[in-house]
Amino acid sequence: MISTQAWADAQRLWDFQQMGHAPRPCSVAIGLGSHDLGVADTTADLYHRGMMPLIVFSGATSRTTRHRMPRGEAEHYRERAIDLGVPADAILVEPRARNTGENIRYSRALLEKHQTFVSSVLLICKPYEERRAYATARKLWSDVEWVCASSSMALPDYVDSIGDPRLVIDMLVGAQQRLMIYPRLGFMIEQEVPDVVKSAYERLRDNGFTSRLVPET
Structure with a gap:
């Protein structure tokens, strides 16, 4: 749930x-x-x-x-x-x-x-x-x-199209992690991440939505 x-x-x-x-x-x-x-x-x-x-x-x-x-x-x-x-x-x-x-x-x-x-x-x-x-x-x-x-879809509709809510949230968390750590590794440009977005990411990560995270060094 x-x-x-x-x-x-x-x-x-x-x-x-x-x-x-x-x-x-x-x-x-x-x-x-x-x-x-x-x-x-x-x-x-x-x-x-x-x-x-x-x-x-x-x-x-x-x-x-x-x-x-x-x-x-x-x-x-x-x-x-x-x-x-x-x-x-x-x-x-x-x-x-x-x-x-x-x-x-x-x-x-x-x-x-x-x-x-x-x-x-x-x-x-x-x-x-x-x-x-x-x-x-x-x-x-x-x-x-x-x-x-990209497809013009609301999040609930996208989840329905994929059929796996947890996978979608895991993917969201993984994408957000990369946005925050990859710039310092030289993989992408730096972009400002608002605090409310960082907090949302951290809560999801801490609640186990972690299958698409990469190891941080």
């Missing part, structure tokens, strides 16, 4: 971890692989709205996806987008990345290999990973403009 306080804290993290960008036309979109096929759905929708001429889906597998996406996250995303009407020749697949940093580095290398000029990137991910992905991308590829996008 998840307490009312835990849900309130999860909502606080959910709100903070979204960037609030308005999607606009960009040179390319990069869809970050994960357990959530909604990323592919959002990417397909933005493609049909004319927001980008080319898509890179990036992602191998993880402990969360190796059974549900055995061909790799990027490949399952590609198949989903094609089912939703995106032309196959508008999609590039980057199948090796296992974290957000690799998503950005490997996607950049793939675009360079295809001699694609990039001045702006529509970065598409899960709703609670917008800020983390943005901070990582700004650190690793600083000379392009980044615009974040």
Whole structure:
């Protein structure tokens, strides 16, 4: 049973971890692989709205996806987008990345290999990973403009779509931890974290929502 306080804290993290960008036309979109096929759905929708001429889906597998996406996250995303009407020749697949940093580095290398000029990137991910992905991308590829996008869903609706409330809260906590510790490790740019967000994170962490935390050194 998840307490009312835990849900309130999860909502606080959910709100903070979204960037609030308005999607606009960009040179390319990069869809970050994960357990959530909604990323592919959002990417397909933005493609049909004319927001980008080319898509890179990036992602191998993880402990969360190796059974549900055995061909790799990027490949399952590609198949989903094609089912939703995106032309196959508008999609590039980057199948090796296992974290957000690799998503950005490997996607950049793939675009360079295809001699694609990039001045702006529509970065598409899960709703609670917008800020983390943005901070990582700004650190690793600083000379392009980044615009974040994700499924437009309220937290309860997102939880229903995933079907595992504890997993979603664990993911929120893990994303928040990385936002706070990765800048000093050189993995992403520094961003100010309000005290109310830090407190919400600490309460959730102390109440056992820890399965997606990384060791702190």
